[in-house]
Amino acid sequence: MSSNKKILMLPGDGIGPEVMHEVARMIDWMNDHRGAAFEVQEDLAGGAAYDAHGTSLTDETMAHALASDAVLFGSVGGPKWDNVPREERPENGLLRLRKEMDLFANLRPATVFDGLADASSLKEDIISGLDLMIVRELTAGVYFGEPRGIDTLPDGTRRGFDTEVYTEPEIQRVAGVAFELARKRSNKVHSVEKANVMESGVFWREVVTALHEAEYSDVELHHMYADNCAMQLVRNPKQFDVIVTSNLFGDILSDCAAMLTGSLGMLPSASLGAPGADGQRKALYEPVHGSAPDIAGQRLANPVAMMLSYAMMLRYSFDMMAEAELVEQAVKNVLTGGLRTADIMSEKTARVSTDVMGDAVLREMGKLSASSSAHKVSGGGE
Numbered sequence: 001m002s003s004n005k006k007i008l009m010l011p012g013d014g015i016g017p018e019v020m021h022e023v024a025r026m027i028d029w030m031n032d033h034r035g036a037a038f039e040v041q042e043d044l045a046g047g048a049a050y051d052a053h054g055t056s057l058t059d060e061t062m063a064h065a066l067a068s069d070a071v072l073f074g075s076v077g078g079p080k081w082d083n084v085p086r087e088e089r090p091e092n093g094l095l096r097l098r099k100e101m102d103l104f105a106n107l108r109p110a111t112v113f114d115g116l117a118d119a120s121s122l123k124e125d126i127i128s129g130l131d132l133m134i135v136r137e138l139t140a141g142v143y144f145g146e147p148r149g150i151d152t153l154p155d156g157t158r159r160g161f162d163t164e165v166y167t168e169p170e171i172q173r174v175a176g177v178a179f180e181l182a183r184k185r186s187n188k189v190h191s192v193e194k195a196n197v198m199e200s201g202v203f204w205r206e207v208v209t210a211l212h213e214a215e216y217s218d219v220e221l222h223h224m225y226a227d228n229c230a231m232q233l234v235r236n237p238k239q240f241d242v243i244v245t246s247n248l249f250g251d252i253l254s255d256c257a258a259m260l261t262g263s264l265g266m267l268p269s270a271s272l273g274a275p276g277a278d279g280q281r282k283a284l285y286e287p288v289h290g291s292a293p294d295i296a297g298q299r300l301a302n303p304v305a306m307m308l309s310y311a312m313m314l315r316y317s318f319d320m321m322a323e324a325e326l327v328e329q330a331v332k333n334v335l336t337g338g339l340r341t342a343d344i345m346s347e348k349t350a351r352v353s354t355d356v357m358g359d360a361v362l363r364e365m366g367k368l369s370a371s372s373s374a375h376k377v378s379g380g381g382e
């Protein structure tokens with residue numbers, strides 16, 4: 001690993017800095033033990049940036065994000081900023097990053113770890129071992145389509161309207177991400193729309209089918225209506241590997257899938273853009289949860305979602321598969337060993353603070369790393 005990997009770290013507000021701190025320690029560990037050459041720059045975003053600069057994301061921070069290989073984002077917002085002008089709300093900093101980095105593919109894994117199946121509201125046998133990925137289109141569709149508005153018809157009737165619109169390249173690029181991901185997982189994609197009642201759904205299905213035939217015929221492809229997909233997610237979620245869908249349906253289905261796993265504190269995400277001239281995609285990694293003002297500053301936050309977001313960064317931005325698996329396995333082992341933050345506590349487990357959880361995962365990474373290199377050394381002589 002020769003060249004440095006530039007990471008912009010934006011911890012944000014509330015529990016954001018607390019969970020990011022645990023990831024910063026992991027990055028140091030990777031540099032010390034794996035020669036990873038991560039070069040980290042830290043900056044303000046959200047309410048913290050508003051307090052310091054009067055804006056939720058400065059132009060300078062935006063430029064750093066565009067120049068970095070990956071952005072690690074904590075969370076933003078909180079009641080302190082409820083009354084700031086709408087255009088400077090903490091969340092706008094994140095929206096600006098997504099827009100200017102053109103992060104069109106939002107990856108939301110829903111994974112159920114052994115021993116945590118009882119945290120789900122569904123029966124254990126339905127969700128134990130679950131490992132699915134939702135790829136949500138993030139920069140087009142009905143949230144951005146024109147025309148949109150609220151107006152009054154000539155007869156005086158008021159109406160509100162939005163437009164669901166997708167171009168062929170917008171569908172192709174997000175479907176391409178889903179097919180590529182499936183090839184590295186269980187090789188199955190469900191493309192989800194409402195082709196039965198929406199023209200944009202008919203078009204979505206047509207474009208995905210054509211792309212599949214032209215470039216990804218080795219991947220198993222299924223088409224499913226969004227309402228059926230919602231039902232299947234709670235009936236038999238293990239039938240899915242990768243689900244690709246529009247912005248609106250992805251918004252709803254990914255929250256539904258998230259809850260299969262029990263706690264917001266466990267859920268990572270990645271948002272990817274198009275590959276640049278060097279083949280590297282712009283990318284931002286963040287936990288699904290918000291800034292949790294109710295528990296901020298109390299060492300109660302679960303750092304796992306942030307840690308797993310870092311693992312996604314290792315995998316998708318830097319192709320460091322072994323290191324990503326090391327982080328994920330260390331988290332799994334610590335949870336199986338019975339250490340839990342308050343949000344995922346159950347009987348027979350020990351409640352620990354954010355930093356003690358971080359200590360335990362780091363220790364486990366050390367152990368796993370030592371045993372795998374010992375294994376390699378002894379294996380080499382055979």
Ligand code: NAD
Pocket residue numbers: 015019074075076077078079091094264265266286288289290291292293294295300301302303305343
């Ligand atoms: P939230 O995700 O912050 O919290 C919801 C509940 O889950 C709270 O009870 C919280 O304590 C708990 N929780 C969340 N993450 C946790 C963790 N890692 N460990 C343990 N418990 C955890 O959602 P909210 O309360 O609706 O929003 C709070 C603030 O966060 C708002 O200002 C909102 O706008 C913002 N928000 C930001 C983002 C983001 O930065 N991407 C996302 C969602 C919400």
